[in-house]
Amino acid sequence: MSSTDSQDLPIRDEMIRLGQLLKLASLAEDGIQAKQLIEDGLVKVNGEIEERRGRQLHPGDTVSVNGETIRIVTED
Secondary structure, rough: OOOOOEEEEOOOOOEEHHHHHHOOOOOOOHHHHHHHHHOOOOOEEEEEEEEOOOEOOOOOOEEEEOOOEEEEEEEE
């Protein structure tokens, strides 16, 4: 997958926290790695670097890490 492609990730609730999403999307192995990626400035939400692991994300938001982009969608 190139950096211009995005992969949809369905969520059941109205929102998900950034740290949880990184683990769910397999962009981080665990909470410690998720925290480190965020602290290192490697995580972008909607194109902007995000520094808060607890950032609330909603359907339509995109998260990019290391050239991979995930778009949050509602679960059918």
